Amino acid sequence: xxxxxxxxxxxxxxxxxxxxxxxxxxxxxxxxxxxxxxxxxxxxxxxxxxxxxxxxxxxxxxxxxxxxxxxxxxxxxxxxxxxxxxxxxxxxxxxxxxxxxxxxxxxxxxxxxxxxxxxxxxxxxxxxxxxxxxxxxxxxxxxxxxxxxxxxxxxxxxxxxxxxxxxxxxxxxxxxxxxxxxxxxxxxxxxxxxxxxxxxxxxxxxxxxxxxxxxxxxxxxxxxxxxxxxxxxxxxxxxxxxxxxxxxxxxxxxxxxxxxxxxxxxxxxxxxxxxxxxxxxxxxxxxxxxxxxxxxxxxxxxxxxxxxxxxxxxxxxxxxxxxxxxxxxxxxxxxxxxxxxxxxxxxxxxxxxxxxxxxxxxxxxxxxxxxxxxxxxxxxxxxxxxxxxxxxxxxxxx
Numbered sequence: 001x002x003x004x005x006x007x008x009x010x011x012x013x014x015x016x017x018x019x020x021x022x023x024x025x026x027x028x029x030x031x032x033x034x035x036x037x038x039x040x041x042x043x044x045x046x047x048x049x050x051x052x053x054x055x056x057x058x059x060x061x062x063x064x065x066x067x068x069x070x071x072x073x074x075x076x077x078x079x080x081x082x083x084x085x086x087x088x089x090x091x092x093x094x095x096x097x098x099x100x101x102x103x104x105x106x107x108x109x110x111x112x113x114x115x116x117x118x119x120x121x122x123x124x125x126x127x128x129x130x131x132x133x134x135x136x137x138x139x140x141x142x143x144x145x146x147x148x149x150x151x152x153x154x155x156x157x158x159x160x161x162x163x164x165x166x167x168x169x170x171x172x173x174x175x176x177x178x179x180x181x182x183x184x185x186x187x188x189x190x191x192x193x194x195x196x197x198x199x200x201x202x203x204x205x206x207x208x209x210x211x212x213x214x215x216x217x218x219x220x221x222x223x224x225x226x227x228x229x230x231x232x233x234x235x236x237x238x239x240x241x242x243x244x245x246x247x248x249x250x251x252x253x254x255x256x257x258x259x260x261x262x263x264x265x266x267x268x269x270x271x272x273x274x275x276x277x278x279x280x281x282x283x284x285x286x287x288x289x290x291x292x293x294x295x296x297x298x299x300x301x302x303x304x305x306x307x308x309x310x311x312x313x314x315x316x317x318x319x320x321x322x323x324x325x326x327x328x329x330x331x332x333x334x335x336x337x338x339x340x341x342x343x344x345x346x347x348x349x350x351x352x353x354x355x356x357x358x359x360x361x362x363x364x365x366x367x368x369x370x371x372x373x374x375x376x377x378x379x380x381x382x383x384x385x386x387x388x389x390x391x392x393x394x395x396x397x398x
Contacts, residue, residue, distance in 0.1 A: 037218050042285075043265070043266070044314070045310070048286070052360075054347075058362050059361045059362070065368065073091030074385045076089055080097075086392070089144055094107050095107075095110070095111075109153065110170075111139035111157045115137075119137065127390060141155050142187070142209075143156035145191055145192050159208070162174075179226055179237060187203075189248050223243060243263035245262075247290065247294075252299035256269050258293050260303065267282075267290060269353075286349075287307055288308045303351060308347070313340045313341070346363045348360075348375045369391075369393055372384055380398075
């Protein structure tokens with residue numbers, strides 16, 4: 001008799017669960033998107049953590065917060081050929097520069113004539129979902145690099161592709177919005193070769209920046225590295241089939257290009273010269289999700305990492321069918337992440353050109369910032385950018 005009573009409840013629960021995972025009202029993190037998870041090429045969790053040493057003193061938490069609520073989502077930070085700066089691309093679509101205590105921040109450049117204060121300037125809300133609807137119109141400048149010879153600033157904008165603006169600023173000029181006749185959907189970061197080539201990432205051919213979490217949840221690998229040739233004004237695909245290619249950095253001798261593959265939690269090397277030219281190597285597997293990579297004067301590489309992977313997450317990574325169910329549940333992404341044991345905090349790590357760890361700095365309690373996008377080492381000081389918060393962090397180093 002007891003079994004007969006249980007069966008209807010089990011049946012009703014199964015029906016209700018099946019109904020929920022179909023996400024009929026589009027309330028899940030993947031909404032009404034064509035979400036088709038695939039298996040990722042990612043190093044085993046245990047293997048990575050065995051070879052990773054942390055920062056017991058949590059030294060990054062000793063950093064200072066600068067310009068709180070004055071600057072919104074400063075992902076990439078730059079200094080011009082005269083040493084002025086920092087310059088930063090903001091979530092509201094502007095590129096701004098710091099002119100000192102007396103003057104403060106000024107708007108240096110825009111990526112589009114569509115920008116207006118009324119439409120785009122949402123202040124502290126610029127780093128929230130309130131900005132998403134207008135991002136494609138206002139722009140979202142991500143990677144920034146100055147050409148040290150010309151003084152021109154090159155910009156990778158998530159919606160407007162590759163652009164350039166002169167030393168005096170203004171509205172940037174578009175250089176590349178398409179490659180092989182198809183749009184560049186998510187330009188992310190760039191670096192400039194002395195021969196005039198500009199290497200930059202197009203993170204996905206399927207999703208734009210607003211939907212960047214879907215790239216990672218799905219594990220899709222349509223991202224690529226592109227090269228723009230200034231002399232011929234043409235854009236070429238250098239490398240494709242990448243899972244969320246993100247930051248890029250040329251080596252000091254420009255014989256290779258380092259890039260991060262965020263979904264697969266790794267630092268990659270693409271050889272440009274020598275007997276290995278064209279070869280791609282994994283030089284470091286990481287405990288979390290890397291963003292930009294930047295070189296210091298010694299030719300070492302700072303990698304910004306949003307930490308950390310978990311054992312529970314690894315189960316989902318290797319079982320796409322589980323992800324297709326889990327992320328269809330009508331539950332906010334932050335709660336689903338907590339159920340997997342994920343607790344976001346910031347790690348920055350310094351590597352040599354072989355991917356060997358030189359130093360690791362952590363902020364396990366998120367005192368300085370919970371999400372980091374870039375680290376610049378300038379004159380004994382680290383400048384740390386973030387795509388998600390309204391400040392910059394600084395730390396004297398070493």
